Amino acid sequence: MSDLERIKQIKKSVLMTAFHAKVGHIPSSFSCLEILYVLYNKIAHIRKDNAADLDRDRVVISKEHARLGQVCVLADAGLLDKKLLEHFMANEDAALGHDLYNVVRAENKDLAAVDVASGALGHGLSVGVGLAWDNPHHVFVVVGDAELQEGTNWEAIMFAGFHQMKNLTIIVDENSQQIDEYTPHILDISSNLKKKFEVFGFEVLECDGHDVQALEKCLKVQTDKPKALIAKTIKGKECLFWREEVGFGYFHAGPMNEDQLRKTMEKIEKC
């Protein structure tokens, strides 16, 4: 199956999982779906047989609202049992959710491929720096652009730049949107983001965040510095009609109804 076809299937499983669990965060998941797909399938050396190892590449999803996308990508890549998706945000013990309880515990083999459970923004980058410290393996951290408004990110960026941690790659899912509004209307973090990373000692690359080949090419670039990839994306481009119907806040976090689901399915099919 081609990459495009697989991504279509993942998007459908994101929709169905969310619909089944009556939860939202679909556009956030779609926004970085290609990034996650490329990371887990083409870049990071995470396989089923080494998933439970402590020493392997790591992928930290700091923008926790994309958790739904992450578990669906993992299920597609064979790193997570597809049956677990039925338990996404269900009323039960050890259900999958934002927080993905217990992922760091070695005994939890089912979720071994998930590296960090983070339900609040602005934690993943610092945790990623800790994972990358004194480590021959590579650490990839996916952050949202609006998430960079949290100050802790810049403490981590300063640290990684100062120590020239070349095994750290930050991928910014730059969709210029946050729950309430367009990011530049609230606190513009996106403008000059390239320069901001550069002055902290990062090698900065930019590409289209929905282009699988471009993402792969950028992520394979070897550097002696920590790397930041600014991936320009459109949040929920498959269901923008929905934002017009319900507004920003609900679009970000709310669940879809059957009609909206059907429409989005059709749009994905046409892509």
Add this chain to the structure above:
Amino acid sequence: MLDVFNFLFEAAEKDENIYFVYVDGAVTRLFSSEFALKHPNRFIKVGIAENNAVSLAAGLAMRGKTVYVIGLAAYMAGRSYEQIRLDVAYNHANVKIIGFISGLSSSKAGYSHWAIDDVNLMRMLPNMTVATPGTENEWKAVLERSLKHKGPMYISYNNGNPMKLSYSVDKSGISTIMEGSDFAIMSLGSAVNEANKLANQMIELGYSPTLLSCYLPKPFCFEKIEKILDQKMPIVTFEEQLSSGGVGEMIASFMAQKRKVVPILSCHVEESEFNFIGNIPWLREKTMHLSQVPARIVSLIKPSKGIVNVKVSTDKKGHLVQKWYLFHIILLLKKRRKNGKDKRYLFGLIRF
């Protein structure tokens, strides 16, 4: 909820010293209100940056402003704890922090989003006034109070599912929703709704509960508690918070200090590994064992009233150990009616 907020905006229209600092994600649409659009310099959108929001507000307050910080309860109290502790509480800054989506209200978002320790954390801070309005009228009363009060204040509120009960808000900080003689339920914040259901359930079973909404956990009105202790009424505390530092603990220690001890049942979010996710009713049952509470209250009230003590044993996960559903027949002594003539006995059937 927003209507009530309009009253704050009206006050701000008149008083140029009132500022708002808005953290992204409180899902209130307040930022697109008329006031916010008209006065962008006094409605400051800081983005996803709780720490900056709180310290910035403290800075404004140090210039004589009254500042409202609006954000999510779980993050305001937890993430910005040190900023609140030093810049706001210790400096006695005139900052009112409003934490929305209190208690377990953010349900499926998981432990990271649950505000189950915010009230307890804030109660520990010097100079801090802590408010937990449970209903819309209390919410309004608290906001009115916040305008008059000079000093730090933390207000946690469940804006997702506000309760519309009509009762007069007592200025002491503890409102009486219903008055009875068998036991007193002391509820706060997002738990008032459930406490009200529980009280009605107990009335159906033939009991006469007093239901209180403690919307001001700090400074706490101990005089009112002392009155209940003098009446020798058992106390049931009801809070969507962890027990450590909670109101249940506070009342228990107050009783011990005063040497006026009555039976107490603390219903709170039980400490656990929180390795679960679910919708609100499911979560409340899982963490607070609500279905067991009526039976536990029955066992709390004196056995001399003719009540059989019911014990329900559960395993570590909270499931019933017994394979079969248990039927406990509780002999309930119907309270004497007002004229004292009608002494009926009722047989109640409780299914677990």
